[in-house]
Amino acid sequence: MTENISRKAVDQVGTEERCARFKTRSIKKEAKVSGLKMALNMIDLTTLEGKDTPGKVRQMCYKAMHLHDAYAGLPTVAAVCVYPSMVAVAKASLKGSGVKVASVATAFPAGQSSREVKLEDTRIAVDAGADEIDMVISRGRYHAGDYNFVYDEIAAVKEACGKARLKVILETGEMGTLDDVAFASRIAIAAGADFIKTSTGKIQPAATMPVTLTMLEVIRDHYFATGEMVGMKPAGGISNAKAALHYLIMVKETLGQKWLDNKWFRFGASSLANDLLKQLVKQKTGAYQSGAYFAID
Amino acid sequence: MATKKTQQITGGIDVSKTYKIFIGGAFPRTESGRYFDVKDKDGKFLANMCLSSRKDFRNAVVAARKAQEGWQDRSAYNRSQIIYRIAEMLQQKRSVFLDEMQAMGHSASRAQKEFSDSIDLLVYYAGWCDKYTQVYGAVNPVASSHFNFSVPEPTGVVAVMAENGSALKGVIKAVIPAVCGGNTAVVLASENFPLCAVSFAEVIATSDVPAGVINILTGKRSELQHHFASHMDVNALVVWDASASARMELGQHAAENVKRTFFYDSAETDAPGPEYIIDLQETKTTWHPVESIKGSGSGY
Secondary structure: OHHHOOOOOOOHHHHHHHHHHHOOOOOOHHHHHHHHHHHHHOEEEEOOOOOOOHHHHHHHHHHHHOOOOOOOOOOOOOEEEEOHHHHHHHHHHOOOOOOEEEEEEOOOOOOOOOHHHHHHHHHHHHHOOOOEEEEEOOHHHHHOOOHHHHHHHHHHHHHHHOOOEEEEEOOHHHOOOHHHHHHHHHHHHHOOOOEEEOOOOOOOOOOOHHHHHHHHHHHHHHHHHHOOOOEEEOEOOOOOHHHHHHHHHHHHHHOOHHHOOOOOEOEEEOOHHHHHHHHHHHHHHOOOOOHHHOOOO | OOOHHHHHHOOOOOOOOOOOOEEOOEOOOOOOOOEEEEEOOOOOEEEEEEOOOHHHHHHHHHHHHHHHHHHHHOOHHHHHHHHHHHHHHHHHOHHHHHHHHHHOOOOHHHHHHHHHHHHHHHHHHHHHOOOHHHHHOEEEOOOOOEEEEEEEEEOOEEEEEOOOOOOOHHHHHHHHHHHHOOOEEEEEOOOOOOHHHHHHHHHHOOOOOOOOOEEEEOOOHHHHHHHHHHOOOOOEEEEEOOOHHHHHHHHHHHHOOOOEEEEEOOOOOOOOOOHHHHOOEEEEEEEEEOOOOOOOOOOO
16 A cells, blocks of 8 residues: 555755745734734644643633734634544533534554544544544654554544544654654545644644655645645644744645635644734734733633 | 854865754754845945844743743752853853854944943843842731731843844843843844854853743744734733834733733833842731731831
8 A cells, every 4th residue: 555655855955945935024003914814713722631630621712712802803813733532622612602622542652552442532533523633643653664554543533433533643753754744644634634743732843844844745745646635734833923924824835725624724822822813812912921911822 | 254263174165154043942044944134334244144023032932931831940059050151151152252243243342342242231130030039029018917018029021122233232131130120021122233143053052041941932023013013922022122103003912911011112111120020029918817916016
């Protein structure tokens, strides 16, 4: 199955130079405000901790729907992202808001479990009402060269997802090279991923611009070859508004306007939302803002 | 502005110093890329100084905010040691500062007086670090069964505009009372005599002061004061020698997030004092329940 997937190498130096240039665009005034709002609308507001409680998840869901009520006309975030045990709580809290519920599954974050457990984990999340599933690939198997195993697993989880959209986490911080990031992306897309996602957020480095650009280019190649769109989700490490705008520029200049929509592009983040809000209020009032005036969760 | 000594070492090549700003323990150039000339008393070019922008100020506030909690959590005694250490490091660079002050137009005697006053000021405030809470804290008489006490606590991030008329002492007066009391500070140095403020930053960088506790910018007051006053993450504003109209305008901006705002006049108040520390403190009062207060025979 994976024998026919391209192992085309990535030009690392060229990728890094290209990324550096995305940071040189000047986005000011109205364009900045719409970019900031767009970034807010693309966030998967995330809590993935052992200490998560229903109360914390409900609080985060409230934040997802009411980012900063003092500022009229703000969008909501795209989705909240939680563990399977919290899906039902999130689903109930978000009812009628249009905010989606994403759940990590497949023995997140390490993925070191049996196929049966991973599929059951996925089904439980979907049955509880998850609109989207964020799965992790088996990195150990990938590095052992067992690419067919990785492919089969993604395909099996995709089947278990039913109508839920599947995001496939490559954990690029464990991939080592951009060549492997590209190859793993191609495997994930071939196996049926609706989205490819960089990281669990549990290890460093998480999302970086070169890794994201590499994945975006795989998505572009796939689109040119088949006409099918695949979504992209960088996750972890994007915590300020400036970085978020750089990512949006990268998406626009690599994939085009069609991907500038939360159906096709997401940020996995928890602290990004507040920095975007601070910058929006700064644009409105002219005064630099303090974290003290924005809800933490 | 090379001294004779550097000329000898470098075989006659005049290597002059690049004066940079001090943010988060590092010495960046201003992000704006702008600069202004500083001239000596004869109008001859002395150095290029960074003309800091509002973004430099914003970056400095971010650094100060990040450093604040850790600085507040240091023991008062440790803060005292560190401020004393600044005095030690400054003393060692005496000739650098005297040269700079004289290059900027101070007479030899004025430069010497300002330098020794500066050392005295540091030692004075180093001494206050672990004492002002005792002097200004209180145990309060209350009618119920509570042990009730008030202590001064740091207000947070302090933005200061140093006085224009002094080279070194002004910047010390501006930041040391704030950091003595557990605050972190961002200061705009004197516009007329900025060289020593940057050299003072080099002293701070080698004095065990944690990165971000003191941040020093150079530039124009008229450009930056509005942002000093309106930044929502600044908890207190101190302006030395502000005009009446500036007081009005800055006060209004500062009111937006209820900053503690102080306008000091260098002509009126030259003597140091613990009130400069206390101005930048908030009083926290604690009601601690105790058992029958009468049983203890205590009056409070």
